[in-house]
Amino acid sequence: MSEVAVERLSNDKAFKVIFVLGGPGSGKGTQCAKIAKHYGFTHLSVGDLLRAEINSGSNNGTMIESMINEGKIVPSEVTIKLLQRAMRESGNDKFLIDGFPRNEENRASFENLEKIEPEFVLFFDCPEEEMERRILNRNQGRDDDNMETIRKRFKVFIESTLPVIEFYNLKGKLYKIDACKPADEVFEDVKAIFSRFRAKNITLLQFSLSII
Ligand SMILES: Nc1ncnc2c1ncn2[C@@H]1O[C@H](COP(=O)(O)OP(=O)(O)OP(=O)(O)O)[C@@H](O)[C@H]1O
Ligand SMILES: Nc1ccn([C@@H]2O[C@H](COP(=O)(O)O)[C@@H](O)[C@H]2O)c(=O)n1
Numbered sequence: 001m002s003e004v005a006v007e008r009l010s011n012d013k014a015f016k017v018i019f020v021l022g023g024p025g026s027g028k029g030t031q032c033a034k035i036a037k038h039y040g041f042t043h044l045s046v047g048d049l050l051r052a053e054i055n056s057g058s059n060n061g062t063m064i065e066s067m068i069n070e071g072k073i074v075p076s077e078v079t080i081k082l083l084q085r086a087m088r089e090s091g092n093d094k095f096l097i098d099g100f101p102r103n104e105e106n107r108a109s110f111e112n113l114e115k116i117e118p119e120f121v122l123f124f125d126c127p128e129e130e131m132e133r134r135i136l137n138r139n140q141g142r143d144d145d146n147m148e149t150i151r152k153r154f155k156v157f158i159e160s161t162l163p164v165i166e167f168y169n170l171k172g173k174l175y176k177i178d179a180c181k182p183a184d185e186v187f188e189d190v191k192a193i194f195s196r197f198r199a200k201n202i203t204l205l206q207f208s209l210s211i212i
């Protein structure tokens with residue numbers, strides 16, 4: 001695995017990071033938009049950052065484009081630089097990172113570089129037939145939303161992303177959500193997780209106040 005030759009971003013700022021994972025078309029972007037609006041997080045979709053990089057005419061554009069069209073995972077060295085830039089420019093300290101870490105190389109590179117542990121990880125669980133239906137109806141003009149690439153993306157999800165999901169499960173950091181329901185119902189389940197998490201922080205705060 002290649003070393004990531006970029007500088008650490010989180011030297012003097014305490015960032016809160018939530019990773020958002022799930023198969024292609026499971027509804028990560030849809031739910032992240034709702035969470036960002038309700039809870040003040042900045043939503044960073046790594047797929048969107050890569051597509052913006054292609055459209056910017058960057059030197060890496062051709063490489064990124066061909067990897068996306070093959071459903072492959074772009075090297076972390078590229079992805080993490082884009083993430084760091086977006087995090088810095090947002091001015092926020094709370095991030096929903098959508099579609100990352102997609103494989104073990106993404107996970108280890110980010111953790112080794114930034115020393116940031118996610119607060120928790122959301123996993124939107126959805127059967128392949130439903131994800132396929134959603135992608136084919138999406139109509140956002142994405143070049144990778146065709147049957148040949150969709151099959152490759154599903155394979156990469158099973159072989160490379162599911163092990164990362166299992167890693168966080170074993171660490172007790174994973175919240176698995178049934179993403180097969182209508183989007184508003186899925187969001188009710190998401191809210192239950194966020195309220196539990198916020199309640200935990202309030203309890204800690206109350207405890208600190210009580211000992212002052
Ligand atoms: N719960 C849902 N029920 C039905 N359709 C949904 C639901 N959630 C999202 N969709 C629709 O499914 C499509 C895929 O959703 P979205 O783009 O949020 O998925 P994603 O996980 O971000 O996919 P990708 O990994 O390909 O970026 C969109 O057209 C969206 O409107
Ligand atoms: N960590 C990542 C995330 C995404 N990619 C590439 O982008 C494609 C689209 O991602 P979406 O989350 O928008 O579906 C994905 O298939 C990968 O090719 C990546 O390389 N690394």
Ligand SMILES: [Mg+2]
Pocket residue numbers: 028029045047
């Ligand atoms: Mg998405």
